[in-house]
Amino acid sequence: MNQTTGVITSLSQQEFQAQHRRSRMRHTMRRGGIYLLAIGLAVWILLPIVLIGSMAFSTPADVRAFPKQIIPDPISGETMNFFLNTEGILRATGNSIVVAVLALLISTVLAVPAGYAIARYLFRGRDLIRLGILSVRAFPIVVLAVPLAVVFIQLGMFDQVYSLALMHAALTLPTTILVVASVFTSVPYELEEAALVFGCTRLQAFWRIVLPLSIPGIAASAILTFVLSWNEVFAAILLTITNRTLPAQILYTLDKSGDPFKFAGGFFMLVPSLIFIFFIRRYLFSMWGQLNK
Amino acid sequence: MAEIQIVNAVKRFGKFVAIDDVSLTIHDREFMVLLGPSGCGKTTLLRAVAGLGMLDEGYILIGDQNVTYLPPKERKISMVFQNYAIFPHMTVFDNIAFGLKMQKASKQVIKERVENAAHLLHIEAMLDRYPGAMSGGQRQRVAVARAIAYDAQVLLMDEPLSNLDALLRLEMRAELKALLSRLNVTTIYVTHDQIEALSMGDRIAVMQSGKIIQVDSPTRVYDSPADRFIGSFIGNPPMNFLRGQVQTENGQVKVKIGDLMVTPSLEMQAPLRAYDGKLIYVGIRAENMEALPEAADDTLPVTVEVVEPLGAQNLLTIIIGLETIKVSTHPDFPVRAGGSLWLRFPVPKIRWIDYETGKAITPDLQQVLA
Ligand SMILES: Nc1ncnc2c1ncn2[C@@H]1O[C@H](COP(=O)(O)OP(=O)(O)OP(=O)(O)O)[C@@H](O)[C@H]1O
Numbered sequence A: 001m002n003q004t005t006g007v008i009t010s011l012s013q014q015e016f017q018a019q020h021r022r023s024r025m026r027h028t029m030r031r032g033g034i035y036l037l038a039i040g041l042a043v044w045i046l047l048p049i050v051l052i053g054s055m056a057f058s059t060p061a062d063v064r065a066f067p068k069q070i071i072p073d074p075i076s077g078e079t080m081n082f083f084l085n086t087e088g089i090l091r092a093t094g095n096s097i098v099v100a101v102l103a104l105l106i107s108t109v110l111a112v113p114a115g116y117a118i119a120r121y122l123f124r125g126r127d128l129i130r131l132g133i134l135s136v137r138a139f140p141i142v143v144l145a146v147p148l149a150v151v152f153i154q155l156g157m158f159d160q161v162y163s164l165a166l167m168h169a170a171l172t173l174p175t176t177i178l179v180v181a182s183v184f185t186s187v188p189y190e191l192e193e194a195a196l197v198f199g200c201t202r203l204q205a206f207w208r209i210v211l212p213l214s215i216p217g218i219a220a221s222a223i224l225t226f227v228l229s230w231n232e233v234f235a236a237i238l239l240t241i242t243n244r245t246l247p248a249q250i251l252y253t254l255d256k257s258g259d260p261f262k263f264a265g266g267f268f269m270l271v272p273s274l275i276f277i278f279f280i281r282r283y284l285f286s287m288w289g290q291l292n293k
Numbered sequence B: 001m002a003e004i005q006i007v008n009a010v011k012r013f014g015k016f017v018a019i020d021d022v023s024l025t026i027h028d029r030e031f032m033v034l035l036g037p038s039g040c041g042k043t044t045l046l047r048a049v050a051g052l053g054m055l056d057e058g059y060i061l062i063g064d065q066n067v068t069y070l071p072p073k074e075r076k077i078s079m080v081f082q083n084y085a086i087f088p089h090m091t092v093f094d095n096i097a098f099g100l101k102m103q104k105a106s107k108q109v110i111k112e113r114v115e116n117a118a119h120l121l122h123i124e125a126m127l128d129r130y131p132g133a134m135s136g137g138q139r140q141r142v143a144v145a146r147a148i149a150y151d152a153q154v155l156l157m158d159e160p161l162s163n164l165d166a167l168l169r170l171e172m173r174a175e176l177k178a179l180l181s182r183l184n185v186t187t188i189y190v191t192h193d194q195i196e197a198l199s200m201g202d203r204i205a206v207m208q209s210g211k212i213i214q215v216d217s218p219t220r221v222y223d224s225p226a227d228r229f230i231g232s233f234i235g236n237p238p239m240n241f242l243r244g245q246v247q248t249e250n251g252q253v254k255v256k257i258g259d260l261m262v263t264p265s266l267e268m269q270a271p272l273r274a275y276d277g278k279l280i281y282v283g284i285r286a287e288n289m290e291a292l293p294e295a296a297d298d299t300l301p302v303t304v305e306v307v308e309p310l311g312a313q314n315l316l317t318i319i320i321g322l323e324t325i326k327v328s329t330h331p332d333f334p335v336r337a338g339g340s341l342w343l344r345f346p347v348p349k350i351r352w353i354d355y356e357t358g359k360a361i362t363p364d365l366q367q368v369l370a
């Protein structure tokens, strides 16, 4: 049976078929181009990660060898083991996790109400506050960290895990507030009004409607805070001595160690962020399809 | 008891006056329709009653309680929002149950009421779905179901049927009306669909540019519009407006339409006398003119331009002087485009309208009674 029996055009059968084929080809090529681009991007991001990962699980001898292997052969825990057993690494890892989680909590708990106020209320000086928040970000860490270290010493907060967490929270707060505010803005105010009509107080409306709808965005900004704190070195070095976080510790021992140690360290730095993102990623995608039309 | 009183309400957005000194009383259990063109302030007024967006001046009372400054949840109201405002992160069931849960109703009551409401709106098969996976019309029905499931004294509906197809709308119109007469609620129903307004309302409040310009029963609004705007806004086709000249003959006031002299009724004589020698508008509905196939007394000979068969009637387009009017006739009436016929204007069906202000000329009650 001829497939185009039902199609009536001014073209002949052959012409029509050819045209149809051509346009399908164009469509396929467009799709192919997009896939190619996506693959290229993924490789660009993933290649270093894979390389670091594979090195971390090669024998120290293989790490030093050239050319590098993509898949470690033989697989060996020696490099990782050496790294983990290095003095101070485990403790620093614990510190890093505590600092990152604390910074995340502080920054999110402060950013949610602040972001909501900026998103929903037209108060006097709103734009000024928005600008003020941003300008904190404009100060280089260097400028902030030194006087802060002095203050911390005076207050007896120096070399404490929680004081570094405070510092990291302060660093990320501006971004977090603005991100969270824009997330709240994207939740239609009418939904809140509907909640008010159907028996909610303002707080209940926020808790039951706005917050669940904003979780993806808030999660995203939380990831940002976590990763930033996890990787931050400068303030960590300035504000702590005995309670070093992982990057500070690695940096501290870097010049005394060889390639295997660096690769293992790099890999170890990567993993927690990856795991964290893995667990939080489902919040990044809206669970209810299109939020509103 | 939930009589709603809106007293001298004013709402401004910056300099723009969206609600301009509106006063309106809606009786207990009445079905009041707010009708008006887009942007006239219907939603704004409804929201003021709901407590969303405070008035700048005036009062709102619900059942003798001054609620002007009360938050929505203390007003015992329920509402259908114009943009639905259903919660995207809840299933249809949870959406409809939301208010009942906030009222701490028992599980059984919730289930019962949700299922009833869903059944009425034909969405009982979708209770487990999320709104993201529904069409606009289906979402709108969820919004209506949520509003009627909630236990309230006042039901506010902002164009609740606007997104349904014609057939479903027709059906829902009747069902909603039947349901609301069973519920003990006072309803304010916003629409810009005049058929909906005429068919559903106990009374209609017509709004224009932030003001209420007529509050009457559907028949009164249709037959005796308060001004030209309402006459042409309500009814399809709109009311015809012909120029007429007021004259006095032997002490009797007459109005000349084309070459035809029409004698207004007795109670209109006095008010029209003031217009002696002036132009007025003669308002008359398409179905209220009598079309005759041949000449008779008190008729105006006219030529038919267009004939539109609409099934139940034929709609004729007729030019009189400079004006085009619509006349509807029985489908069997013998007529064709280009043919002629004779029109009679039954005096009781005519609305006399001031040429300048566009307002209906009405008998002075004092004088009629005297
Ligand atoms: N928040 C606001 N700020 C400024 N102007 C507003 C605001 N809300 C409404 N308006 C204006 O007030 C007028 C009335 O708006 P409203 O929404 O009440 O109209 P409506 O009668 O409901 O129209 P529609 O039938 O299109 O829904 C409009 O001219 C609108 O532009």
Ligand SMILES: [Mg+2]
Pocket: B042, B043, B044, B082, B158
């Ligand atoms: Mg509206």
